[in-house]
Amino acid sequence: MASGQTNPRHRTDPRLAWDTVLDLGADDAPLVARLERAVRDAVHAGRVPAGAALPPSRALAETLGVSRWVVTEVYGQLVAEGFCEARVGSGTRIASGAAAGHGALRPASPTSAHPSSARPARLTAGGPAGRARLDLAPGVPDLRHVPRTAWLRAMRDGLADAPDATLGAPDPAGHPGTREAVAAYLARARSTRAGADDVLVTHGATDGMARLARALRAAGHRALLVEDPSWGRLRDVARDAGLVPVPVAVDAGGVDVDALAAAAARTGARAALVTPAHQFPTGVALAPERRDALVSWARGVDGLVVEDDYDAEFRYDRRPVAALQGHDPGRVALLGSLSKTVSPAFALGWAVLPPRWRERLGPQAGGAAPSTVDQLALTRFLSDGGYERHLRAARGRFRRRRAALLDALAAALPGLAVSGLAAGLHVVLGLPDGVPAAAVVRAAAARDVAVADLRRYRVTAAPQHADVRGEALVVGYGNLADARLDEAVAGLAAAIRSART
Template identity: 80%
Template sequence: MSQTNQRLAWDTVLDLGDDDAPLVSRLERAVRDAVHDGRVPGGAALPPSRVLAQTLGVSRWVVTEVYGQLVAEGFCEARVGSATRVAPGAAAHAVPKHHAPSGRPSPAAPARRDLRPGVPDLRQVPRSAWLRAVRDALTDAPDTDLGSPDPAGHPAARAAVAAYLARARSTCAGADDVVVTHGAGDGMTRLARALRAAGHTALLVEDPSWGRLRDVARAAGLLPVPVPVDDGGVVTDALVAAAARTGARAALVTPAHQFPTGVALAPARRDALVSWARDVDGLVIEDDYDAEFRYDRRPVAALQGHDPGRVALLGSLSKTVSPAFALGWLLAPPQWLDRLGEDAGGAAPSTVDQLALGRFLTDGAYERHLRAARGRFRRRRAALLEALGAALPGHEVSGLAAGLHVVVALPDGVPAAAVVRAAAARDVAVTDLRRYRVSAGPRASSPDRSGEALVVGYGNLADARVDEAVAALAAAVRATTTAEASKR
């Protein structure tokens, strides 16, 4: 495609529309539509940013922002000294809804304004570092390492996990205390089945909390027993009372950064929780899902180090790197290790992946990635809070300066579920806090006294989209507020 024809094609096909969306969003949508329609083929060079800006009558900044976002997503490719080009096969990455064949449902595409919680920055996955770890691990692995994997994990990976957690999370465990898993869900599956085999029938869980691990426990035959959460984390007095009522002797908690309320477990409650486990010969399962991300101070030490004989720790790469890696770890008390074999959970992760994990941890690549991620998330959180304060004044925003989400309270009478639907219509993905509740109805102990709140994530939100995402979310809140008022 010559530059002249290319210029003429862009003059013709790029329709920015006249809606009230930001120019950046409108231009990005126009570029995607042109590629999806086949008007701009894969491999085609896009016009220089200055040329396209002049052609469309927009600022060059708008074009460079769009090009940068499309390159970050892999939709386009950019090389030094060469034009920005449409990636081969980019048209297949997503199909606009209005292009779905008649009679068939259109495929679900992720919202461009991604405010879902628990999703890391997928644009910043350390691909090169991981590829280097895989290559080095395979190069150095003896032939004997490539046989059937040990259900507990490869010794090198277990040793690397133990060493990393000791220095980063103040845990107390050796390589023999580590089980390498497919992620936190796999680790929870192993623990839940082992608990059930040992005669446990119930599991104390925070209310609200992440549903995936509760579902795993239920599938293994354990009844989840809700325990309320307040500004100090799980209410240990209520936990002890629930345990006495149900006979539960195991509890699943998130001490470092409770999900979704965003609080940390108070020091006195940490002590009380471990004391309870000792008194009843029980087990505390610590979900350490995003403890590495604390922005106002150093992360609190893992509860596991407080009593390794009563606390099992779950961790993974899902929230820090990407769920696509499907790798994690479980630190288990010695008396539970023999129960966590293949029969309790499933096959171990690929030996090659485990060896790569060991390299990734021991050569410092993981910690370099975390340091960079903390800086990005700290700045992004600050920008999000500023935007929320301007667009939604008077709405309480809660949660520690940590993790990948905040909680935004809604006015009385404004249902979060309706706001979620209104936001989706504006290409914003956000989550109703009620989705994470175990028991129905509002809870007086939750940070949102009305019982209606949104869990707003920022891990996978592009920095350039913070303001527009919040503006669209605020529009959804206002529209829902008006609609609910008209019903009264």
């Protein structure tokens, strides 16, 4: 090489992150999740600067002693989220805003004082700089239609009418008026059976799960039965609290309750985390006979069912199914939030608790109530009907968008199976034989299309049930601009063709 030229493979460039130590840990999480967490940790800790180039996938796989697929899967996901950038000729680099903004897309470690604050940060990094222009990623509502005016009015009116005493130290369980408003809304909209005393106001579903997991651990629980696949954030906070996630297969009828009971008998688990109304990511509802069987199991083992009411308000072919909590308020704890219905930026939610768990989830469980001013706004938003007006408008918008998405997928990708109820904010798209989802995610990201690999939501590498085997994408439409829908689907179709070749 001529003098003055630089060997591109030489590792002295400070913008290269090839020699950064990545600690995969020794927990039971899949290698993909552990490596993804390690990369994020390195960025958040400042050991890898923004703009730094990550090692080629083959080199990093050899260094860590893992398969190349693990590395490419992680790189593809980080690129899809905007945490990293993939450029032809320059490899994969940490995005310029990762440490300050993009890094919030998926926190590396949910061990902060308020774990719930991490979840909204992850989802709201989706401002124009943080999310792909063509957003087919799941888990985010339409950020263009956040009811700002209605919320500001609710906050102003709630604060103006609040007695002076209300502005003192907040009640750890939440403002009494807010708990009453939440209980009343859930009774009429979700058919729950609970009073204000049963409601705990939280920073969101993640906060509620973290507090409940700590209370379960303190009560002697050591394991938590979880759906496989499922939303990973709640599993993560349960694991951080000391509960070992025990995967249970999901099929067309929701979580397999017979398999759940067998796993419970094998591990001693007496608590289960489920999504009965609309399972994520498969998009199915828990079959009626399984709802009965699940509650019967909890009664038989003196256990607890934790119901994550994930996007349950959005059902387009019929009224949403009632919450499982109303089936047995003594055995089911219900978690809900504004994250999927309004915006994760509000960081507000609730937990409806069985009587025996109410006291255990107080301050001793490491929780703190949200701002009283925010609670006053939520109270007014619920009691004045603003929330339900917003939901009605959102249902109509998402119903139309889902139908348009299905039409566009059928035209651009004929023959590919699309599954999931007419509900929620996502569908599952099966891929042709021989086309890996991870490759599609990377190819889509290069086209500024964000989409998720279903595999990233799995607890085990190969779920037992055929309904969730194979390569598939989770395609969200919550935050997709209607005017860009055809363009997004065209980009996704091009990515699939590219991955196939």
